[in-house]
Amino acid sequence: MQLSHGGEPSPTGVPMARWSVEQVLALAPDAASRKAAVRLGAAGPWSGTGSDATGAVWGLCEGSGSTPYRTVVDTTGPAYACSCPSRRFPCKHALGLLLLRTSDDIAFRPAEPADWARTWLADRRARAARKGGPAGDASPRGTADPAAARKRAERRAERVTGGARELEQRLADVLRGGLAATDRSEYGVWEETAARMVDAQAPGLAARVRELNAITGSGPGWPVRLLEECGLLHLLDTAWLGRDRLPDPLAATVRTRVGLPMSAEGPPVRDRWQVLAQYDTPDGRIVARRIWLYGRGSHRTALLLSFGAAGRSPAQALPVGVTIDAELTPYPGGGQLRAELGEQFGATPAAGPPPGIAVAAAPAVYGNALRDDPWLDAWPVTLRDVIPVPSKDGWQVVDAHAESAAALPVAPAALSRPGLWKLVALSGGAPVTVFGEIGHRGFDPFAAWGPGEGEECEGVMGSGSVVRLI
Template identity: 70%
Template sequence: MLLSHGGESSSTAAAVVRWTRDQVLALAPDEASRRAGSTLGASGSWSGGGCDGSGAVWGLCGGGGSTPYRTVVDTTGPAYTCSCPSRKSPCKHALGLLLVRASDESALPAGEVPDWADEWLTSRRGGAEERKREGETKGGSENEGGAAGGVPASGPADPEAARRRAERRAERITGGALELEQRLADLLRGGLATADQPGYGMWEETAARMVDAQAPGLAGRVRELGAVPASGPGWPVRLLEECALLHLLDSAWLGIGRLPEPLAATVRTRVGLTTPAEGPPVRDHWLVLAQYDTPDGRIVTRRIWLHGRRSGRTALLLSFGAAGRAPGQALPVGATIDAEITPYPGAGRLRAELGQRFGSPSPAGTPPPGGTTTDAVNAYGAALRRDPWLDAWPVTLCDVIPVPSGDGWQLVDAAGDTALPLAPAATARPGLWRLLALSGGSPVTVFGECGHRGFDPLAAWAADADTVPETVPLI
């Protein structure tokens, strides 16, 4: 009998999947951890290792001291613990242990969990089971790494006090938006050339004012304006475009009462107001398409893309970590999880919250259905009508071939004469060469983000009609 997620006994749980090397490395919090974990990915670095049918993997790794580091991984989470002093999750030892298992299944034989590993596993799975029971009692759903939904243990909040707080914050944001409108007008009246002068400090000052107004979304966009003058030739055009989008967001907030609710929800999110996930949970078998981290000021944002096998829905999971620490939520790219997600409000409704999971991750499913490069551009255009501040939209391209184009690269439809340029950021990553090697001049299926800067490939699959193709991470 296997254990499903949360430690719940289940005779029907799927077999625990042994992750590939690419899936393990995709869990690394940064490049330094990826390199260090690869160094420890040889069985000679480990002793006393093993695994069991519930998804637990453990091992002892010699370090600088006399006592080896004790490392345990629960692949049903995934979750990790290690006696090393590293604050990263997963640490290099957890990555190395999983790489050992990925390269040689016999290196970590099946066996009984040792006491030092069983103590953590029992505590973790028991806690997850308790949160699940609490969620069922309160009518909520479990969130990985957090408390169950429903009414907080401390009792319901005062709705009248919450309404007054929301009104006061809305008033502050309105004041900030009016001030920002005046500053944009002053910039355009004085000429964009002033923005390139040494010591020009309007951006940081204005961003600080937006933070004071409790509008972090506006503050972030103002800071982005400050980087445009140093972005190379043609920066005045780009600066004018970004100023126009910021003015549009300001105007939308000031007239939010006249907007349809989906667009109004998008505007609230864009200025920085947080709203909870809502609506009935959607249960499906979700293929993990991609996972990557981006630094956003003092925090690190992790983006995980999912695709539902039955619903055909594409969902985005966001999690955040403090500077220097990776977010806690991580999923193996290419695996399929049976889980519930709850969407957030707003146009497009891509972002969702991961809820209860059922069983362990299973082998990869088929890639999402895709279309041509023209379909991708049309999909992005349609999404822009719902959210004018959207940088990119998730799409899957079928039967495309990567080919060089001038100083960059593009994806060309194998059966047509249309193409989509790759985003400049994508051409600078090692994933481009992995895509080229996978293609070898033949058509491939590629998932990524299509935006005004081009197409950013995140995962790919080789064309193979006989087997389910393996998901190849490109980031």
């Protein structure tokens, strides 16, 4: 019995497609479809769901009428069919069915397709056979027609370009009128602009435009903060419009920042990867999970990013503190932090904290990272020999060496978390090692090792015990 891409048994030995939430949402034709699909990504409205080894999924979805909508998806194309009257393609039911597929294995046990699904699948595959198409690539990244995929990518790039030019005009209008003259009445205008970016299939631009709403009138000095964000947005716009002149890594970063889907590529890196932190960030009904890893041999830091639909936790999870022997494939872009977890070969002995740097060196690390990705909010770093102490505005981590006197403010996001008090208790006034992110808002601690724990303890029984702070 062969395991599929998603870790499921395939009785025929043919790998079955297992899509991620990110891949499904990337198919949505607009923001309304994406939002509606998330609501339908739960088991409640569905019945008669199933899947087969060829990559087909189907189900009946309750609607406003007495008859449920019949929805079937052939993931080898992909291709979709639904009895609903929607003119959007794929419709919210097809997207909802795929989202449900990412999080509910029980609802999609292998079965023979329902008659109505079997008929559509047979007709589709017969047409593909007459055209000389492939029998089916079950990979969610595969496409039956590379030329058609290239044309779709070109059309989307044209739409993003149109959106970027429209956004440039909007920013010019705002600056011409003066940022200080804007107020909360601009909220609807920014929302309208964000909606236009969604229509242009540039969700990354849309998200940044929406952030401007929270800045306007948010307190003393807000025009300065608004100017900073408008400047970063203008930089992203112009980078997209001139992407052909950028170095390949920066061009890949720009494509990611505007919201184009990217795939992991390049040779996998096998190492002993130490799990430093894992935390979830809710975004409506979608949950994003971030897992930070450190390669003991390659000395690389990597980020695993996964998503869960309909309020469910993402399937990918690794216990903080363990070290796994595994392969990671990096995504393109500046810094190449994000990676995809590949084959795992087992666990290894416990490890102490990763190598750390002094507090005084941390801002330069973040500054260097900004050269590869100017839109970075923060960068991972491990600080050694620091002591958390209260400050006038909250807390800070101070270099334990008196001759240094260097300090970093603790980021506002961490001040309200119980993890801050765990860090204070763990330290007890003694120096500790802390892993977290440093950014323009300060240092956000994610994990810590107690006084006296260092790399020389690696492999010793009881060493490397890490305290989660998030």
